Amino acid sequence: MSGIRTEEIMNKRITPPVRLGSYPPADVTFLLKDLSRVSLERATEERERAIQSGxxxxxMLPVEYQPTAQYIELFHETLQQSAGKVALAVAVVSEIIVARRGKGAVLVSLARAGTPIGVLIRRYIAEIYGWEFPHYSISIIRGKGIDENAILYILQQHGQDADLQFIDGWTGKGAIRKVLIEACDRLHRKYGIRLNDDLAVLADPGHCSGTFGTREDYLIPSACLNSTVSGLMSRTVLRDDLIGPDEFHGAKFYKEWLDTDQSNVFIDSISPYFAGAAAEARRSAMDMLDSPPEITWQGLRDIQNIQQTFGIEDINLVKPGVGETTRVLLRRVPWKILVDTMDNPNLRHILLLAEDRGVPVEVFPGMTYSCCGIIKPLKGESE
Structure with missing residues (x-):
């Protein structure tokens, strides 16, 4: 890296972060501008129409779904049933990170689905190894890229050779994985920074990541809820009239929901299983490091098949996997839900949400995913 570029990175003025989110400060630093006082939410149908119109x-933000008592009960039931499974996946990913990167890593989770996973990975490494990794949560946006100011801020804090490990919750068709690869290429061209574009996820049903806990498409309980399991943070926002050239991408902190926040409940329910998962996780991690799993992008090919079968013009209307299907039901206008089988135990909350919203469910066998949400195309309808 040239001296001029190094100076540019280290001297660029960036507005420092403010305290955000409901996690303890040691767990994560949100590199996001606080937009809590800005009215950004739009009703689901209105937002969907706007997105499909360009x-x-x-x-803008979706109106946050406030879960029913029945749905919250399902979240807790699912969390209780899957805590050990999630803990093992966290442990496998953490062991791979430790083996590859040693003590010097900086954890960088992608807001917002990556944030609770980053907190869990940080907690595991602290408990098992006694290493207190710094952990930041930053914005990455399909079609717009990663928050460069957030990356530069991290390098200013930890040195231009800091070893960043990117983290997300799960993979769908791999859109964010592609954005991350492109963003790292752009940072190298622009600043001479060479970042590792590896994306660590708990579940990789899309077969597009090399660092994962499992490729099974199962319900990670944090996918059940929106802000109330992600530190009470909204999705990230990027608009020229709201975000200045020296600022981070924005988000809202929903302080008003502190009484119903499940973010730390989620973390505290899984953490007790770490010690018991460590030995098995270490074996799995070593197996994966010795024989790296193939990245085939099979999930994307499955989505292209669904797109062709149902005559869907825009691939972005097809949202594969348990996590993405949940998001379709919570904040988009669903057309139909495809499932591999109706008796898949991973899909109870999907079926509950679909029933609640009156969305038809169809069996579509042969997917690498447990399910797939299809957003209703709105173009062509009368205004």
């Missing part, structure tokens, strides 16, 4: 999804 307005970028990052310029």
């Amino acid at each position: 307005v970028h999804y990052s310029e």
Whole structure:
């Protein structure tokens, strides 16, 4: 890296972060501008119409779904049933990170689905190894890229050779994985920074990541809820009239929901299983490091098949996997839900949400995913 570029990175003025989110400060630092006082939410149908008419999804927010008592009960039941499984996946990913990167890593989770996973990975490494890794949560947006100011801020804090490990919750068709690869290439061209674009996820049903806990498409309980399991943070926002050249991408902190926040409940329910998972996780991690799993992008091919079968013009209307299907039901206008089988135990909350919203469910066998949500195309309808 040239001296001029190094100076540019280390001296660029960036507005420092403010305290955000409901996690303890040691768990994560959100590199996001606080937009809590800005009215950004739009009703689901209105937002869907805007997105499909060309307005970028990052310029507005969905109205946050307030789960029913029955749905919250299902979240807790699922969390209780899957805590050990999630802990093992966290442990496998953490062991791979430790083996590859040693003590010097900086954890960088992608807001917001990556944030609770980053907190869990940080907690595991602290408990098992006694290493207190710094952990930041930053914005990455399909079609717009990663928050460069957030990356530069991290390098200013930890040195230009800091070893960043990117973290997300799960993979769908691999869109964010592609954005991350492109963003790292752009940072190298622009600043001479060479970042490792590896994306660590708990579940990789899309077969597009090399660092994962499992490739099974199962319900990670944090996918059940929105802000109330992600530190009470909204999705990230990027609009020129709200975000200045020296600022981070924005988000809202929903302080008003502190009484119903499940973010730390989620973390505290899984953490007790770490010690018991460590030995098995270490064996799995070593197996994966000795024989790296193939990245085939099979999930993307499955989605292209679904797109062709149902005559869907825009691939972005097809949202594969348990996590993405949950998001479709919570904040988009669903057309139909495809499932591999109706008796898949991973899909109870999907079926509950679909029933609640009156969305038809169809069996579509042969997917690498447990399920797939299809957003209703709205173009062509009368205004």
